[in-house]
Amino acid sequence: xxxxxxQIAADFSIVFRNEKLLHEAFTHSSxxxxxxxxxxxxxxxxxxxxxxxxxxxxxxxxxxxYDTWHExxxxxxxxxxxxxxxxxxxxxxxxxxxxxxxxxxxxxxxxRQRPALLCDVFEAFIGAVYLDQGIEAARKFINQVxxxxxxxxAFSHVMDYKTSLQEELQKNGDVDIQYILxxxxxxAHAKQFDVEVxxxxxxxxxxxxxxxxxxxxKAAQNALESLKK
Amino acid sequence: xxxxxxQIAADFSIVFRNEKLLHEAFTHSSxxxxxxxxxxxxxxxxxxxxxxxxxxxxxxxxxxxYDTWHExxxxxxxxxxxxxxxxxxxxxxxxxxxxxxxxxxxxxxxxRQRPALLCDVFEAFIGAVYLDQGIEAARKFINQVxxxxxxxxAFSHVMDYKTSLQEELQKNGDVDIQYILxxxxxxAHAKQFDVEVxxxxxxxxxxxxxxxxxxxxKAAQNALESLKK
Numbered sequence: 109x110x111x112x113x114x115q116i117a118a119d120f121s122i123v124f125r126n127e128k129l130l131h132e133a134f135t136h137s138s139x140x141x142x143x144x145x146x147x148x149x150x151x152x153x154x155x156x157x158x159x160x161x162x163x164x165x166x167x168x169x170x171x172x173x174y175d176t177w178h179e180x181x182x183x184x185x186x187x188x189x190x191x192x193x194x195x196x197x198x199x200x201x202x203x204x205x206x207x208x209x210x211x212x213x214x215x216x217x218x219x220r221q222r223p224a225l226l227c228d229v230f231e232a233f234i235g236a237v238y239l240d241q242g243i244e245a246a247r248k249f250i251n252q253v254x255x256x257x258x259x260x261x262a263f264s265h266v267m268d269y270k271t272s273l274q275e276e277l278q279k280n281g282d283v284d285i286q287y288i289l290x291x292x293x294x295x296a297h298a299k300q301f302d303v304e305v306x307x308x309x310x311x312x313x314x315x316x317x318x319x320x321x322x323x324x325x326k327a328a329q330n331a332l333e334s335l336k337k
Numbered sequence: 338x339x340x341x342x343x344q345i346a347a348d349f350s351i352v353f354r355n356e357k358l359l360h361e362a363f364t365h366s367s368x369x370x371x372x373x374x375x376x377x378x379x380x381x382x383x384x385x386x387x388x389x390x391x392x393x394x395x396x397x398x399x400x401x402x403y404d405t406w407h408e409x410x411x412x413x414x415x416x417x418x419x420x421x422x423x424x425x426x427x428x429x430x431x432x433x434x435x436x437x438x439x440x441x442x443x444x445x446x447x448x449r450q451r452p453a454l455l456c457d458v459f460e461a462f463i464g465a466v467y468l469d470q471g472i473e474a475a476r477k478f479i480n481q482v483x484x485x486x487x488x489x490x491a492f493s494h495v496m497d498y499k500t501s502l503q504e505e506l507q508k509n510g511d512v513d514i515q516y517i518l519x520x521x522x523x524x525a526h527a528k529q530f531d532v533e534v535x536x537x538x539x540x541x542x543x544x545x546x547x548x549x550x551x552x553x554x555k556a557a558q559n560a561l562e563s564l565k566k
Contacts, residue, residue, distance in 0.1 A: 152407065152408035153400065153406075153407070153408055153411070155408065156396060156400065156408040156411050156412060157396055157397065157400045159396075160389075160392045160393040160395075160396035160397075161393055161396075163389045163392060163393065164389040164390055164392065164393040166389075167385060167386055167388075167389035167390075168386065168389075171382065171385065171386045177382075178381065178382070179381035179382050179384065179385040182382070182385050183385060243472060
């Protein structure tokens with residue numbers, strides 16, 4: 109477990125005061141059941157807390173980021189971000205799948221890769237960070253791991269800035285919006301795309317990304333931000 | 338509206354920096370629709386935020402108060418506390434029903450007393466407090482208005498300390514638990530009951546309350562707290 113404590117510190121700059129909380133977050137009930145003599149606590153109480161912490165932090169982020177959006181639209185986007193497929197993917201990004209203490213039965217049934225289980229571990233970890241270091245530390249972790257990723261290719265279906273920009277620009281009728289590839293650079297495994305978005309005969313925003321799609325999303329996001337100013 | 342600002346300051350010691358947020362919390366969409374020239378914002382965005390803030394504060398409270406409870410039990414209790422009938426009752430306790438700006442149609446249909454509408458206003462108010470003054474101010478309001486009430490008679494079905502005590506004491510087999518009325522005092526409209534709870538031939542806790550039931554709950558709660566020490 110000492111290794112996990114160090115890895116968490118290295119990856120997220122989170123040094124746990126109470127390391128027991130970190131171990132609890134990574135302890136599945138199946139492990140507790142198979143090691144009753146150790147009198148361990150499983151991660152379900154932390155998951156209960158972390159679920160609510162995650163919800164308020166994402167809600168706060170959406171509220172401030174999309175200040176013209178109506179409640180229904182924010183609720184839909186929140187549901188897409190805070191859902192099992194999304195959270196289990198984030199858990200894997202963080203290598204939490206390799207940290208979980210599982211019972212043998214659960215392990216043999218492939219529990220380590222089960223989305224519901226990974227999602228619970230992700231929320232339990234957030235609960236542990238919140239308890240150990242407070243809500244701002246949990247927000248920092250969520251920003252680092254989730255929010256920054258929301259803009260990347262993998263989550264472009266969720267954070268669809270292109271659609272938002274279209275909605276914004278077409279408020280008063282049809283507008284021709286063009287995404288123009290300015291440049292494509294770098295070796296195959298680390299490509300960099302440069303895109304600009306044009307409307308009303310002028311450049312509305314520019315963006316870079318590891319794919320054309322990601323660069324377009326970034327350009328749309330930048331355009332939306334300058335429109336707000 | 339100036340009157341409401343003062344009343345909120347008097348009742349909850351919350352002095353809004355941005356009074357617009359307070360007005361927004363008390364503005365129903367039906368009012369916005371009937372006064373389009375005023376370009377007002379209804380309370381639905383604040384409700385989106387307040388809902389999540391309320392959830393995390395209640396979750397945190399339950400997590401720390403019931404430190405031996407399992408996730409499922411906390412989730413059930415949270416659902417009973419954070420539900421429409423409960424939140425609409427709290428909204429009325431706070432006189433929020435008289436502060437709401439409603440459209441005429443909604444008013445004529447009795448909207449001012451509609452539980453769903455009152456529940457939204459309560460959550461929107463929490464969202465406004467959170468935005469204006471931060472999470473600790475929201476927690477203080479929720480403590481004052483909700484948590485203290487949870488122990489009283491009206492919410493004894495929700496915060497059932499008697500059942501919790503029974504579960505705690507009977508972990509290792511049947512135990513005889515007795516609630517004994519020690520004293521009954523005061524005039525009819527302000528009665529005070531004194532109760533003690535006994536088990537294993539000794540006093541486990543004592544409690545006072547405005548009804549026998551409330552005093553028993555309080556005695557059970559005190560017994561649970563001394564068991565934890």
